[in-house]
Amino acid sequence: MASTLITVADTSARDALSPAIGDTVYQIDNNKINVCSSLGPVVWQSYDSDGTGGYALDGSNTITAVPNFHFDAAKINGVDASGNPSNAASLTTAWTSKTNGAATFAQGTGAQQPTWYSSGTSSESYLSTGGGSGGDTLMADFRSTFMGPISGAFTMMGVMEQVGTADFSMGGGVLGAVTSPTWQTSPWWNNAGTDYNYYGQTGADSGAKPTFASGSGNGSTAVASYTVTRLFMVVRDSSNNTRLFVDGNNTNTANVATFTGDLLMSNMWQGYSTVYMSQGHTYEMALWDSDLSTSDKNTLITYVNSRYGTGRNADDTDDLARATF
Amino acid sequence: MKYKLYATLSGWTSRNDSLESHFGIPNGNTVCYAEVSQVTNPDNSDYEKYIMPVCTEGTWKCDDRFNASELVNWDEDWFADAPEL
Numbered sequence: 001m002a003s004t005l006i007t008v009a010d011t012s013a014r015d016a017l018s019p020a021i022g023d024t025v026y027q028i029d030n031n032k033i034n035v036c037s038s039l040g041p042v043v044w045q046s047y048d049s050d051g052t053g054g055y056a057l058d059g060s061n062t063i064t065a066v067p068n069f070h071f072d073a074a075k076i077n078g079v080d081a082s083g084n085p086s087n088a089a090s091l092t093t094a095w096t097s098k099t100n101g102a103a104t105f106a107q108g109t110g111a112q113q114p115t116w117y118s119s120g121t122s123s124e125s126y127l128s129t130g131g132g133s134g135g136d137t138l139m140a141d142f143r144s145t146f147m148g149p150i151s152g153a154f155t156m157m158g159v160m161e162q163v164g165t166a167d168f169s170m171g172g173g174v175l176g177a178v179t180s181p182t183w184q185t186s187p188w189w190n191n192a193g194t195d196y197n198y199y200g201q202t203g204a205d206s207g208a209k210p211t212f213a214s215g216s217g218n219g220s221t222a223v224a225s226y227t228v229t230r231l232f233m234v235v236r237d238s239s240n241n242t243r244l245f246v247d248g249n250n251t252n253t254a255n256v257a258t259f260t261g262d263l264l265m266s267n268m269w270q271g272y273s274t275v276y277m278s279q280g281h282t283y284e285m286a287l288w289d290s291d292l293s294t295s296d297k298n299t300l301i302t303y304v305n306s307r308y309g310t311g312r313n314a315d316d317t318d319d320l321a322r323a324t325f
Numbered sequence: 326m327k328y329k330l331y332a333t334l335s336g337w338t339s340r341n342d343s344l345e346s347h348f349g350i351p352n353g354n355t356v357c358y359a360e361v362s363q364v365t366n367p368d369n370s371d372y373e374k375y376i377m378p379v380c381t382e383g384t385w386k387c388d389d390r391f392n393a394s395e396l397v398n399w400d401e402d403w404f405a406d407a408p409e410l
Contacts, residue, residue, distance in 0.1 A: 092352075
């Protein structure tokens, strides 16, 4: 007997349907199965994919590995725009992942709440964070299944932009042999132009920002500026070597950390301890408990190019295609 | 974000209380305006002063409620464990 599963592009298309109880719809943009559980009003129960078939980043770019979490500033509730704050308002609610139901806690301290803006690069939404002492952060239950601890390989991804010259980081924390505050040290933190991997841990690996491969559009400026919207990826491979990649396959080959402790997604935007917080704009952030395949990394680049435009050169004067892996 | 330094905890607390009153905090998930922290670097001239974060954007923007000349930028030298650059 032939059967057809109704397929919709996104939540808006799903909500435009007139279902009966029990109707089941596959949603392309988040790879979820939606089952109508009641009417008047219509209530959908959404179920995550088991990972088979991968994860559709945007409906057209699908990667094999499903992220532990994928926070998207355009969908604060993880589903659609209905939970977004008004433009230029503080985020007083949790930020919910598009996968696995993972979420941050709501930030209860007003001065530490990020500010939500509806339109930034390519008219996409972002969260603005103030850095320094008492800077903005969202905490998460890092003992949950999806926030950590993660031993071995992982991939952190952020589409972000630094503001000014203050500290800049995706955040997160670590466990392990430590010489400074535990789970208050992020896998990567930029401070005064230097990238620190696991600052405060044994080794405190540090190095200059990655250089961009010379090429059309890059002019004479080769060192990455972080004050334009870029794709950041912090990757620890199966040998516990951690590297920062900026706008694709651009990395400082001299800055490779070998710290082996577990990763915890404890405090978003916390660079190091509670007083070095990230100052910048965050469009989205994701975490995988694996070193993504070359194919998946390149699909991420395609997705980011599609959504935010192609990369920019170091002084933001021209386009510079993100380097593939 | 800007900052104002207070010499005493009572001064910091008084200002925090007045901001919470102005904004109607507690309000929903927001239970306080700021959390107190101190300058911890004994070599800094502002050692042990109390740091008040002053929001320059968002719902709790309040920089216009301070004397602009008293607001300062965040200073890494406030803290003893800053990286050696």
